[in-house]
Amino acid sequence: MGAGVAFALAAGMMWGLVFVGPLLLPEYPAALQSFGRYLAFGLIALPLGWIDRAEIARLTRSDWIEALKLALIGNLVYYLCLASAIQRAGAPLPTMIIGTLPVVIAISANLRNHQRDGRLPWARLFPSLLLIAAGIACVNQAELATQTERSTADLARYASGVLFAIVAVACWTWYPLRNADWLRHHPGRSPRTWATAQGLATLPLALTGYLLLWLWLAVDGNSFPMPFGPRPFAFVGLMAAIGLFASWLGTLCWNEASQRLPTALVGQLIVFETLAALLYAFLLRGQWPAPLTFLGIGLLLAGVLWAVRNK
Secondary structure, three states: HHHHHHHHHHHHHHHHHHHHHHHOOOOOOOHHHHHHHHHHHHHHHHHHHHHHHHHHHHHHHHHHHHHHHHHHHHHHHHHHHHHHHHHHOOHHHHHHOOOOOHHHHHHHHHHHHHHOOOOOOHHHHHHHHHHHHHHHHHHHHHHHHHHHOOOOOHHHHHHHHHHHHHHHHHHHHHHHHHHHHHHHHOOOOOOOHHHHHHHHHHHHHHHHHHHHHHHHHHHOOOOOOOOOOOOHHHHHHHHHHHHHHHHHHHHHHHHHHHHHHOOHHHHHHHHHHHHHHHHHHHHHOOOOOOHHHHHHHHHHHHHHHHHHHHH
């Protein structure tokens, strides 16, 4: 169990990087950042797949179909919505909407996977969920207060960002449940191989999306310089870093945690991603969080500790 929690922590620290990518490249379309990240993930998976080719060869046709579904919903669509949300509403609020995932996944897993993992009594589950929800509310409060000063146009853009974040939550509620199903049903398979397989499944999807976006920008007469935008070295370097750390290594660590822990618990541990994203966002801003934000972070950590103690 300790190893599972450590793997979940490592995954969260790496996944937090994806929340600052759109802020570092604000002039790049969200779709280009999504396709670029997962194109890098797929290219990184190619040599890793060759090294692990014996295990890769064991995957069946149904395994590859499942990897393709996970790659499409949990990778491309999720990050497209997340990057769009951050560019429209800033980093803190989408981060905290995504931060509801521990609550949503834990409830979904407790309802859906009770025959496999055992159902945790709701009376024991709710205290940790309430602490996490209270933490999310505290961190959101300061950010929401600033929206009253926005113009109508800004509010419309902000609202669209919130909607994109909600769709991202739906995508990433589905992903860990389905991913955990495969891992728990294949206990003899390597989580590393499954992470690489998802990268390989992502590659054709990301490449197709990248080429279609390039074609659309050309037909639309958009002056955005393709294929790598106005800052090619920054774009390629950031996509490669996120593709390696957040996509492949983060997925590997999450797979390791999912194979060791009940889904209702590992779902709550995704709060580490929220905490890491907040840390990186405030470091990028060069400022300390407000006192209410500190209180929210403390409540989030208390919720996680309570959840681990229950299990």
